[in-house]
Amino acid sequence: MIDSTTNSRFTNKQLIIIYTIISLVCLLIVWELVARFTSASMFLPPASEVLTAFFRSFAEPIGQHTMLFHVGISLYRVAVAFLFATVIGIALGVGMGYSRLFEAIFKPLFEFIRPIPPLAWIPLSILWFGLSDTGKFFIIFLGCFCFITVNTYDGAKNVDPELMGAARMLGANERQVFFKIVLPSSVPYIFAGLQIAVTAGWSAVVGAEMIQSNEGVGWVIIRGMSTGNTVQIMVGIVAIGIVGFILANLTSALERRLCAWNAQKGI
Amino acid sequence: MERSEGNIKKKNPVLECRNVGRSFDSYDGKGKNEVLRGMNFEVYENEFLVLFGAGQCGKTTLLNILAGLDMPTEGEVYANGEKVSGPAPERGFVYQKTSLFPWMTVEDNVGFGPKVRHLPEKECKERIRKYLDLVGLTGFEKSYPSQLSGGMRQRVGIARAYANEPDIMFMDEPFGHLDAQTRYMMEEELQRIWQQEKRTVIFVTNNIEEALFLADRIILLTNCPTHIKQEYSITMQRPRDYVDPEFLRLRQLITDNMDLTL
Ligand SMILES: Nc1ncnc2c1ncn2[C@@H]1O[C@H](COP(=O)(O)OP(=O)(O)OP(=O)(O)O)[C@@H](O)[C@H]1O
Numbered sequence: 001m002i003d004s005t006t007n008s009r010f011t012n013k014q015l016i017i018i019y020t021i022i023s024l025v026c027l028l029i030v031w032e033l034v035a036r037f038t039s040a041s042m043f044l045p046p047a048s049e050v051l052t053a054f055f056r057s058f059a060e061p062i063g064q065h066t067m068l069f070h071v072g073i074s075l076y077r078v079a080v081a082f083l084f085a086t087v088i089g090i091a092l093g094v095g096m097g098y099s100r101l102f103e104a105i106f107k108p109l110f111e112f113i114r115p116i117p118p119l120a121w122i123p124l125s126i127l128w129f130g131l132s133d134t135g136k137f138f139i140i141f142l143g144c145f146c147f148i149t150v151n152t153y154d155g156a157k158n159v160d161p162e163l164m165g166a167a168r169m170l171g172a173n174e175r176q177v178f179f180k181i182v183l184p185s186s187v188p189y190i191f192a193g194l195q196i197a198v199t200a201g202w203s204a205v206v207g208a209e210m211i212q213s214n215e216g217v218g219w220v221i222i223r224g225m226s227t228g229n230t231v232q233i234m235v236g237i238v239a240i241g242i243v244g245f246i247l248a249n250l251t252s253a254l255e256r257r258l259c260a261w262n263a264q265k266g267i
Numbered sequence: 268m269e270r271s272e273g274n275i276k277k278k279n280p281v282l283e284c285r286n287v288g289r290s291f292d293s294y295d296g297k298g299k300n301e302v303l304r305g306m307n308f309e310v311y312e313n314e315f316l317v318l319f320g321a322g323q324c325g326k327t328t329l330l331n332i333l334a335g336l337d338m339p340t341e342g343e344v345y346a347n348g349e350k351v352s353g354p355a356p357e358r359g360f361v362y363q364k365t366s367l368f369p370w371m372t373v374e375d376n377v378g379f380g381p382k383v384r385h386l387p388e389k390e391c392k393e394r395i396r397k398y399l400d401l402v403g404l405t406g407f408e409k410s411y412p413s414q415l416s417g418g419m420r421q422r423v424g425i426a427r428a429y430a431n432e433p434d435i436m437f438m439d440e441p442f443g444h445l446d447a448q449t450r451y452m453m454e455e456e457l458q459r460i461w462q463q464e465k466r467t468v469i470f471v472t473n474n475i476e477e478a479l480f481l482a483d484r485i486i487l488l489t490n491c492p493t494h495i496k497q498e499y500s501i502t503m504q505r506p507r508d509y510v511d512p513e514f515l516r517l518r519q520l521i522t523d524n525m526d527l528t529l
């Protein structure tokens with residue numbers, strides 16, 4: 001931990017930000033030096049070049065579109081797939097956690113699908129959905145839905161039976177126990193799942209966009225690869241990294257707001 | 268029976284425990300672990316009954332069965348003449364570990380019973396106000412359980428149970444986790460609440476002072492398999508004094524009787 005008493009000029013939060021910035025700057029300097037002065041320069045363009053190209057990409061199009069459009073279209077694909085994954089994942093997870101029957105029916109099927117990496121589905125998805133956006137949604141969906149299901153299932157399994165007993169004792173029927181106890185007490189687990197899933201879905205977008213596309217950050221990288229443009233590949237990677245970072249922070253901020261009651265464990 | 272002239276009118280019992288026994292499958296899965304055996308007793312209207320026994324003797328198991336949260340493997344329980352077959356809002360439960368709903372505010376916890384039973388909105392509001400006032404928590408409506416102290420949480424637990432206006436209240440060592448100071452205070456509070464809002468209360472404890480301070484009648488339980496060792500009718504004037512000679516005498520009498528069974 002950073003001790004705030006020894007350095008009273010900055011708060012803990014400010015210090016953390018300062019250290020983060022220092023670490024980033026160091027990374028960039030090392031990258032720049034390695035790319036300029038070692039033999040790695042053959043495969044690794046210098047940081048300055050990548051960053052200029054990155055900022056330029058917001059004004060000058062890569063292919064037919066500027067970077068903002070590429071990021072936007074990729075985000076749209078992730079958002080659609082993520083929405084489906086959330087609804088189906090929560091329903092399946094809570095269902096399996098709450099009902100033995102539901103668990104017996106769906107758990108084996110789910111456990112069978114779970115270890116298959118999303119990219120393994122690409123050939124089938126082309127066969128089933130052709131080269132449309134649907135195929136991309138499908139791949140991203142598979143990339144994030146398992147995380148949501150597993151976490152929700154965990155949450156619904158771990159509901160304190162005494163809380164369910166208390167609710168029944170106070171007159172709640174089974175439907176009320178489900179919606180007022182099982183579901184809300186799974187919310188922190190669901191959020192943990194959503195957080196992993198949003199990052200996983202965002203990483204799956206590259207794979208999904210490998211299926212014939214003309215836009216998207218994944219396409220920027222694939223396109224860079226096929227034209228031997230290393231700078232463009234790195235620009236795509238930087239964009240994916242930055243957006244992923246922002247998404248992860250947004251979901252955890254949302255979690256802090258919605259699960260404020262969970263701040264202190266062990267009540 | 269310690270005293271002949273009890274202050275309980277022996278009319279129809281509100282709760283009857285008939286030959287109740289409870290066994291669990293033992294942990295190796297082979298044999299049976301008998302926790303309760305042949306429990307017989309009645310509880311009368313507006314009586315404060317204390318079930319007193321050592322730790323781990325099966326007090327929670329017994330209380331769960333009486334409340335309908337668990338089923339006995341032998342015998343049966345009758346509430347107002349009807350066989351108990353599951354949880355019901357006519358019976359209220361205050362838990363050992365409070366078991367508040369942590370994602371709900373204090374007022375939502377207290378209003379949970381009236382709301383799930385679809386009482387009119389106005390009635391729900393009125394009950395929340397009344398019972399938070401009863402336990403002295405007015406002003407904490409919007410707090411979450413995690414923001415309250417242990418004693419305050421247990422007050423919410425009591426208000427939540429009272430808000431359903433049940434016939435019988437079950438309390439499972441509600442003050443067991445509190446520090447001694449808070450505990451004395453909560454015992455006095457509970458006595459005040461019970462005198463103000465008369466209810467039949469079945470209260471479980473392993474603390475003899477708590478038992479003597481609160482009870483109209485004490486049932487002394489033995490260790491596993493648990494059965495009833497002795498009953499004591501407590502007729503001392505309320506509020507009771509921990510160093511009153513009669514208090515000390517009863518304390519000695521009951522703990523002596525208890526030690527023999529360990
Ligand atoms: N669900 C269960 N399955 C198996 N055994 C159980 C179960 N519940 C209770 N027991 C057994 O019954 C015994 C009594 O448990 P119980 O919780 O009723 O005791 P208690 O008197 O309330 O204890 P404490 O003073 O700690 O509250 C325990 O030792 C345990 O072995």
Ligand SMILES: [Mg+2]
Pocket residue numbers: 326327328363439440
């Ligand atoms: Mg107990």
